[in-house]
Amino acid sequence: MATEKNALVASPKTQKVIKLIPPDGGWGWMVLLGTAMSNIFNQSMLSLFSLLYGDALEAMGHRTQGAAIVMSTMLFVTNFGGPIAGAVVKLTSTRFVAVTGACFCTAGIFFSGFSTNIFHLVLTYGILLGLGLGFIQNSSFVAINSYFKLKKSRAVGLANVGTGVGQTLMPHLVRYLLEHFGFRGACLLLSSLSLHGIAGTMLIQPVEWHMKKIEEEVPVDENLHLLQEKAKDLSLRNLSQSNGDAQNQANGKENIGKRTLSNKELNGGKVNKSDANGLNGATHVAPSPQKQNMLTKLYDLFGISLLSNVRFLNIVIGTALAVTSIQNFSMLFPFFLQNAASMDKQQTANCMSAVAAADIAGRLILPIFQDKYKIKARWMLIMTSVWLIVVRQILAYQTNIEVLLVMSCLYGMGRSMIIVARNIAISEFCRMDQVPAAVGLGMLTMGVIVPPVGYFLGWIRDFSGSYITCITAQNILLVILLVTWVPDMLYLLMKERRQKKLDAEQPQT
Template sequence: MASEKNALVSSPKTQKVIKLVPPDGGWGWMVLFGTALSNIFNQSMLSLFSLLYGDALEAMGHRTQGAAIVMSTMLFVTNFGGPIAGAVVKLTSTRFVAVTGACFCTSGIFFSGFSTNIWHLVLTYGVLLGLGLGFIQNSSFVAINSYFKLKKSRAVGLANVGTGVGQTLMPHLVRYLLEHYGFRGACLMLSSLSLHGIAGTLLIQPVEWHLKQVEEEVVVDENLHLLQDKTRKTSQSNGDAQNGNEKSNFGSKKELNGGKINKSETNGVNAAATPAIRPQKQTLMKKLYDLFGIALLSDIRFLNIVIGTALAVTSIQNFSMLYPFFLQHVASMDKQQTANCMSAVAGADIAGRLILPVFQDKYKIKARWMLIMTCTWLIVVRQILAYQTNIEVLILMSCLYGVGRSMIIVARNIAISENCRMDQVPAAVGLGMLTMGIIVPPAGYFLGWIRDYSGSYVTCITAQNVLLVILLVTWIPDMIYLLLKEKRQKKVDAEQPET
């Protein structure tokens, strides 16, 4: 009886199709190597400013305020260069933008060695290096995003390991170069090392050269095929009839016009019956609107994501700036103990970039969920850390903080890219950087004001954690809604009878 039922129910027909998919490896590993190489010598410059340019600024007659001007300019240009990079990627290629960014970085470091006043540093370190870093950050992520699908988080983590390695090793190299070659010699040597970034970004090839062919079975909709065949036959018969009419009309009109032929009729179009349709020209504003992906800003969920990631980045950047002062003024540590804690953060950060993405890829956890778990982890760790003064406990808490910080850096752009189409990723990442450029400076100044007004590092760390609480409050309901929606859809699909 069961066999008769199975015979009555026709199984759906399938056919094999060839799809082109990202390689999830292959030449993608070379892209990762090139990006990591560029990050070692370029992205690490963010943490080297005080060490490399501190004495030069003092010789120019500037101290903390002058350093703040140069650093603020660099961060502003880096973040606002993101949308520009996204637009240029659409017009050219990720490789062109990455190589251009690496050239800007090398030029900025090289010319900064000849600075004689603060405005030279603003132009070289602030503008040239800042623009280069913005171009590299955007284009390298777009390239990695196009090469990897299943291993995306792992790939981004490996590429960002270069930044951690640079931040760990480069300070020792800079100290050596300053002692033996002076400020100008150190800048020239660092710019020569930055040339490796250009070589690295040249490894970014168009993903179309390396796409894999995958054979998949898809269900054939017979009704759709019948409809397509009917439409094709109808259009062919109409076309034959129209060609016959045109030939007869052409012959009669040739006689009536004394052998002269109208251009519209030679193209098979009757100008009197069918008016010519001209494509509408896009205005400049419309082109810019599409180029910079402004339509993404009309999506409430996208706005929620970019604002949340900006708040998370603001929180960890401000804590990184505050932490050495906390260790020295609250925990009463000397410079060596402070350096040990900072090294613990850097080492754990590198380990986190290698381990956590593997965990995420294995269990297929969305980047936003990883950020939610990471922010919860950081809130607990930092709030406990704020009350500690023992060196052993602080080193342990530094390691725990470094692991959590690594996931913020790895997952922020992935979270943005998960909410848009592949062709929108360059613009989306650029808008995310732009949001950070808008939010980070005022939020950072406000957190600094809280520290000065309250006179308490604990209060300031708590305020930094409040930014992460805002992310949790705005993200968790939306993620729960999406999870329930996905479960309902799966239930509906399971209940549908097979045809």
């Protein structure tokens, strides 16, 4: 009986509160549909440049070097447009930024059809399309991140499936359009298809419209409750004093002194000399907050404070290295198959199709696995990096078509997880309001790291004359990720377990 009485006394008081949580579905699936639609017709343009603009560039008197200028401009603008998109999301909404990005993409594809020199292509494909893709990448992830919590990885994977589908189907469509309508007709028809991306991004509605209400019991802090009641009484007393008669107004200084003392009592503080002077008749005026200057506003808008955190820098640099590694391997893979593995064009196409098919399957399957076992995105990237290191190192020594097809599938599965989890890893570190700026800074980091590191990897291939050496160098980038991430993740894991242990022991003390 005594034990039951003690248990009743020890049990904390609780109160029911209404809490708003992301829907983890509902209209979120429509947001995914819209994002996937935009990816099919816009993000797939990244892989269509040589096919669509190759002959036009040659007619302008430019070949590989001209293509490199346009593509480098587009990638630079896409990555450096990320922070701009993050800032605009804070000022407006994810829907506005996504629709604006889709409009930029449509305009870039449309006007590129009228290009007569390389400067026109740099302006249309490089700048307009690049800025549009940067806006779409940032805003679409922020929208998905706000709609999904438990199923976030699965949702991002489904949205990215649109990119894989576009990269698989669009080359055949572009070839057909070029054969029947010519370069300008193909660009105009592709820009009309890009309008579907605008319709898709219009499906991104504010998550506040679709939040779920749940009832949750939370413990009540009695001391905090008393302080809140005292503060409420104090506010009512002050209000009545401000609405009092002329006599109360004449004694305003004394009331101010009393209010100052009450606030000090409420906060558990002591009366200092300045407070005493206030009680003796001197009016206590709180210093007015200084207005933020332009630099401070920009500092907050772009989330520059995140760069002062070593863990955040470790995350964005690691994800940039992972993306650089897979992008460089994707560019090198066809040349490796033809020159090192002695594959013909049909066999090369089969291997690349195997990579694309496995990539799509991975974006559908691996996120379900991650959500089911609640694995953090950084751990998924760590496991994927180990997977890719082993698969690519084995693949580098193969010349048999059957083995290469199997290894291509295994590589495609691993590559899909890098694409899906990179932004999720960044968002896991941040508060919800910091996600747009954090994703933008992640894109900016890729814009800084990808070009020089990619150039260095190309130099290694030309200097050594060996594809095996170049693939090994690409794997070293993933080794750097493992060396910098694994100790930090183990530290966080042990810290979390210690905290759980302390929480479990707390009721017993």
